[in-house]
Amino acid sequence: MATAYPVLAILVLVLIFGAVGWFATPKGGLQTLIRTSILLTLTCCYLMWAITYLAQLNPLICASLLLMSCM
Template sequence: MSGYTVVIVLVLTVVLSVLAWNFAPKENRTVWRSSIILGLAMCYLMWAITYLAQLHPLEAPRRADMRPEHK
């Protein structure tokens, strides 16, 4: 996988948000739009942060079970 996955999922999230904006039910339209779009945005952010943190870790993993002469 690569960083392009984040962009592809962002485009998918934007498309779903536009669909939610256009096809929200008539009653309480503002509440429906806000809830759906905020939910999609927050799910995307949580997924993207987790995905990118695993794709580019800040620290390299270290094995603690190795003997000092093999380090």
């Protein structure tokens, strides 16, 4: 049976990318906008991936010929 450990592993990667994006942003008037854009993009992509992955761990509709076989 599949586990939710990949969700936590990808979360760690997203947090690392967020930290790199936070500190690699050039100084200037648009620094806040760039940081916000980077973090918002990473958050939205992670949530989309995590929800899709977790929904497949326990599907509501079974892909078999007999409905009773997945219960």
